[in-house]
Each structure stands twice: as C-alpha cells, then as structure tokens.
Amino acid sequence: MKKPSAAVSPYPQQSPADNYKLNQFDSTPPVDGETTTTAATGGRRWSFETAKASFSKVTTSPLSRASLDVPATQRYRLGSVLGIGTYGTVYLAVDISTGEGWACKVVSGSANKAFQMKEIELLRQIDHPSIVRYREHFTVGDKLHMITELVRGKDLGTAIRERGSYAEEDARIVTVQLLEALHYLSAKGIAHRDIKPANIMLVSNDEHTRIKIIDFGFGDQLTLTKRHFSRACGTPTHVAPEVIAPEGGKYNTTCDVWSAGVTLYKLLSGDDAFTADSMSTLVRLVRGGEVWFNDPVWELVSPEAQELVQSMLDSDPTKRVTPCAALSHRWLQGV
Incomplete structure (x- = not known):
C-alpha cells in the first residue's frame, strides 16, 4: 500500500551518517541541568500481577488524616517485589491506616538518590489521569523511598x-x-x-x-x-x-x-x-x-x-x- 496522500490537510493550520553507536543513547547519571533518572520500575514492567491479591485496591487519593497522623517512615508495610531496576527495587507498599496499595521504589547510594530526586521534581508537578501519580517520598536510614500510584x-x-x-x-x-x-x-x-x-x-x-x-x-x-x-x-x-x-x-x-x-x-x-x-x-x-x-x-x-x-x-x-x-x-x- 502506498503512503497516504498529504494533499489535503486534516488539521487546523500549524543528511544522515550511519555510525551512531548504541552506547550513545545515554544512561549515565545526569550533568547539571539534565534529568536522566529511572522511574519506579527502573525501565522494567510495573505490574500488580506479582503482588498479593489481598492488596488489589488501586488508589490515587491524597494522604488521609489517619495516614498523616503517622510518620511517613511508619506509614507503609512493604510486601512483594514488583520490579528490580538499575537504580532501585520496587515493592508493593500498603498504607497501614487505610489498606490501600501503592508502589514504593527504594533507592540507595548517594548518586542514585540524587538521580531519583530529579525525577521526583518532575512527578510532583504532574497531575493527569493518564500519568502515574506521585504521592510522597521519605528517607529511612540511607535509603530513599518514593511512593507512587500502583498500576495493576x-x-x-x-x-x-x-x-x-x-x-x-x-x-x-x-x-x-x-x-x-x-x-x-x-x-x-x-x-x-x-x-x-x-x-x-x-x-x-x-x-x-x-x-x-x-x-x-x-x-x-x-x-x-x-x-x-x-x-x-x-x-x-x-x-x-x-x-x-x-x-x-x-x-x-x-x-x-x-x-x-x-x-x-x-x-x-x-x-x-x-x-x-x-x-x-x-x-x-x-x-x-x-x-x-x-x-x-x-x-x-x-x-x-x-x-x-x-x-x-x-x-x-x-x-x-x-x-x-x-x-x-x-x-x-x-x-
């Protein structure tokens, strides 16, 4: 089949080299002004299928008053592993006060944590029904925990x-x-x-x-x-x-x-x-x-x-x- 004709616009108005190497698609830590982090799955599949069925409720609700009364470090119970990525491990996290399921990415190491904070800076600005929702983050010991919406x-x-x-x-x-x-x-x-x-x-x-x-x-x-x-x-x-x-x-x-x-x-x-x-x-x-x-x-x-x-x-x-x-x-x- 030929390419479709571009003669009639369906919209309102508005030299190649061949030596590019795979390793030039950068996955190294960011330089100043650039964000090159990994998100909650480290690039791997983020799924609820491997999580416990009893924690199947998905939520995008804000922190409840009951949750806010508990320090963030004591707010969740971590369950099964949902994914393992380059910069951290993603766990099922259950809000103890509500029973709601969330995803928790745990990151350690100063470089990886700085990496993750740049992603958090973006996610905190985003509130859209078709984009995974950030909830909060906190540190336990030397580990950074990022809580985001759980997608089943x-x-x-x-x-x-x-x-x-x-x-x-x-x-x-x-x-x-x-x-x-x-x-x-x-x-x-x-x-x-x-x-x-x-x-x-x-x-x-x-x-x-x-x-x-x-x-x-x-x-x-x-x-x-x-x-x-x-x-x-x-x-x-x-x-x-x-x-x-x-x-x-x-x-x-x-x-x-x-x-x-x-x-x-x-x-x-x-x-x-x-x-x-x-x-x-x-x-x-x-x-x-x-x-x-x-x-x-x-x-x-x-x-x-x-x-x-x-x-x-x-x-x-x-x-x-x-x-x-x-x-x-x-x-x-x-x-």
Whole structure:
C-alpha cells in the first residue's frame, strides 16, 4: 500500500551518517541541568500481577488524616517485589491506616538518590489521569523511598503482543489519552523522552484501553533559561531523529510526538515502524523518517489512521504535528 496522500490537510493550520553507536543513547547519571533518572520500575514492567491479591485496591487519593497522623517512615508495610531496576527495587507498599496499595521504589547510594530526586521534581508537578501519580517520598536510614500510584495492568507492549494488534476503535481511545497527556506535559515544558509501549501501562487487566504513562527516568523540563534539550537518550526504535542528530541535536517536547507515532504504528499493525539488523542501519532509518505501509495488515487500516501516523512521524520537528493539533485530526473525532 502506498503512503497516504498529504494533499489535503486534516488539521487546523500549524543528511544522515550511519555510525551512531548504541552506547550513545545515554544512561549515565545526569550533568547539571539534565534529568536522566529511572522511574519506579527502573525501565522494567510495573505490574500488580506479582503482588498479593489481598492488596488489589488501586488508589490515587491524597494522604488521609489517619495516614498523616503517622510518620511517613511508619506509614507503609512493604510486601512483594514488583520490579528490580538499575537504580532501585520496587515493592508493593500498603498504607497501614487505610489498606490501600501503592508502589514504593527504594533507592540507595548517594548518586542514585540524587538521580531519583530529579525525577521526583518532575512527578510532583504532574497531575493527569493518564500519568502515574506521585504521592510522597521519605528517607529511612540511607535509603530513599518514593511512593507512587500502583498500576495493576500489563504494559501496552504485552497487550499488543497478546492481541496481535489493536482494532482502530481501541487504538483511537488509547491514542487520545496518550496525546492528551503529552499536551499536558508540553504545556509544562516537560518531555518524557522515552514514550513506548513498555512505558504505557493498562490500569487493569480487565480492559485494554485505559492507560497510565510511567517511567520519567529520561524526563526533563524546559525553563526560561533552558530553551531546548540536547542529550541523546531514549529507546533507539522509538527515539525521534532530532534527538540523535549527528551534529548533536537541539530539540524540544515535540520529540514525544514522534515516539507516540511509533507507538500508534505498533498499535495498528503489531509491528515496529523501524527495525534493522544493526544499530547504524536503524539510526539511518530513523533519521530518514520514511514510514512504509506495505504489509498486508495496513490494507485493513483506514487511510485516515495512516495519515495521522505519518504526520506524527514527520522527521522535521518544525513540521511535525503537535499533540493539540493531532487531537483535532479527523481520525480521532468522536472518541
């Protein structure tokens, strides 16, 4: 199938080297002005499936008066391990006064704790229904504890593998939530910088369209004095071209729209938009930004859906659709 025509805009108005190495996708501690932490799962699946069934209640409520009457260090009972990451371990945490389940990431080591505090600075600013919610943090001995919303469902990548691909109606519902969250973050100058199915959780295993974005480990924020990002980071198959520009990119929050476009491509087809046998070839493909709809599966996908994918995957960030404009696309109307 040919690429969809771009002759009629569905929106309101608005040279590659091949020697990029995998280790240039930075996972080292941040330098001044950059945030490169790992979130509550350290990049691994954050799921309630391994937790005790008796603590299955998910909550986004603020601290209750009963909880506030107890010192934070005595407020929770830690249970089973939910995930082990590079910078810490995530446990099921039960609020003793209410019985509510939360996730608790425990981090030790001065460098790792400084790393985590930068993520906390971002999470404390965020209050959106499609983004995992921060509750509080505290220190016990030399260990930093971060309490966040507990998400029971599987990650979106697992859901796609189990289903093969998503029907358009379901993909639309997921995409609207994702774009609304990115619009919210962009308004705050925050870029997630690692949007991908593995960092998008389903709120429950009972349904497959309500999502929560997790893992702000590569997140960062623009300010009055910091007008662009420059650090190359993220997941190679989902990272935007400008993030890995050969001369060293300067980019903004629009990088997340690209990653959301790659995610939508996978939702609709079950396949990755960019695959290669080597990192240099993969980077060349990403920088080129050419997306193909040749697989027979795309014959079952509407031209409007393909059109939105293509506009989210414009390799020129100045021409790439914004989250707000994408939400106005005809394919997403009526959700």
